[in-house]
Amino acid sequence: MIFDEYAIKSLIRPVPGFPKEGVTFRDITPLFQSPKALRMVADSLIQRYIDSPVTHIGAIDARGFLIGSILAYELNRPLVLFRKAGKLPADTLSASYETEYGEATLQMHRDALSGGEQVLLLDDLIATGGTFLAAASLVRQSGADVYEAAAIIDLPDLGGSHQMQDTGIPTYTLCAFAESER
Template sequence: MLYDDFYVKSLIRTVEDWPKPGISFRDITPIFSDPKGMRMVVDAYVHRYIDSDISHIACIDARGFLIASVLAYELRKPLILVRKKGKLPGKTISQSYALEYGEAELEIQEGSVHEGAQVLLFDDLIATGGTLFAAMSLLKQQGANIKEVAAIIDLPDLGGSQKIQASETPVFALCAYEGD
């Protein structure tokens, strides 16, 4: 099944004033209840990365887990979970960051990735880039190379994807919402 940008975008809903007033939240959860849309999204990433030299897929809590876990399964790659503080057992390393509506902290388990690993970092959405930069920092602290950052949605008006690309990390998103 081929990827259809219009079809997938038709599944993404905008929730105004969530999680706080002034935010237009792009909700990808309808994709998960639409088998055709889910297949299109997963297949688009599988086709993009099937012949790549990535060794691991890292994903960010929590919506990023849903696509990345299927992608890791399809590509037969280890999955690294990047979670909100306090959600992972054992020894972890953490990184705080700012996001468009507050502050937060991410963690990964120590030893979850080895020196020289070639990592695809996946999240559902790229906004200001704060979450992704925190995740990139955690992975790099363990010696990983970030091959690419991937997301379903890019919000280029918020500048995150441009900042990531300026750090010499490629970015790929299935769709973008500009000026709205």
Template sequence: MSFDEIYLKANIRAVHNWPKEGVTFRDITPLLQQPKPFRMVIDALTQRYINHEIDRIAAIDSRGFLIGSVLAYNLNKPLILVRKKDKLPPPVISESYNLEYGAATVEIQQGSCKEGDKVLIIDDIIATGGTMMAASTLLKSQGAEVFEAAALIDLPDLNGSTLLQNIGIGVYSLCAFEGES
């Protein structure tokens, strides 16, 4: 583990048994409340993607918006909002999926990407992979290609990264809480 990962993890709070019994929620609020660790996150992601041919960034509702919007600005790329159901004005396309603790539906606006676009999907966390897989399905239905799925945190014990890799999507995270999910 690098020093940066240790520092990053020290600024992520574990909330046990929330939003339900048996789940440990990884709260990035402490990281966002301090300029240094938040800058570290944005700088690391900017450096990773600055020399790649990415056409758009798809940020997942809601904490993914915080990271994705700044990254899109830094990379001078359009931002696609992957929102929870009924939060975007029509016309939208929808995809339902399972979460670690329930089920949900996400949507994007029709025409938010086009055939051949290379899209980076970004969120705060990869748990079961359901949200990113649903986002991927939506983007691909519009003719886009998923360049990679990136997150601040990976929870490898929940197998989301493995599921994404098994369908051909590369995965990148800045830190992992293995054995601690």
């Protein structure tokens, strides 16, 4: 199946004013309601990483879990969950970060990584980059490395992908929405 960026972008629903006025939320649920589009997204990411040295898939709460679990299964790699504070039951590592709406904390199980792993971080989109940067901090606290941070969507005007690249985190996205498209 050939990747069609226009088809993917057409299935990402803009929701103006959510979760607050002035923000246009990019809703990926219509994309997941299309088996063809979901397969196109998953297959594109699988092909990118099938021959990579990635040892673990790091899925970021909560929409990153959707595509992360598919990649972990298809690439036969362990899945590491990065969750909002208080959602993981065992001993955790924590990293706080700034969001567009305030401050948040991301956690992962302390024993999820032991050191030396190459982790692919996945989420639905890159906005300010705070969540990815927090996840990368947790990976590094564990002695592992971030291979790349991947998402379906980049919002380049918010600067997250540039900030991530400036801190040594390679990024990859399937599509981008510029300010003029919001």
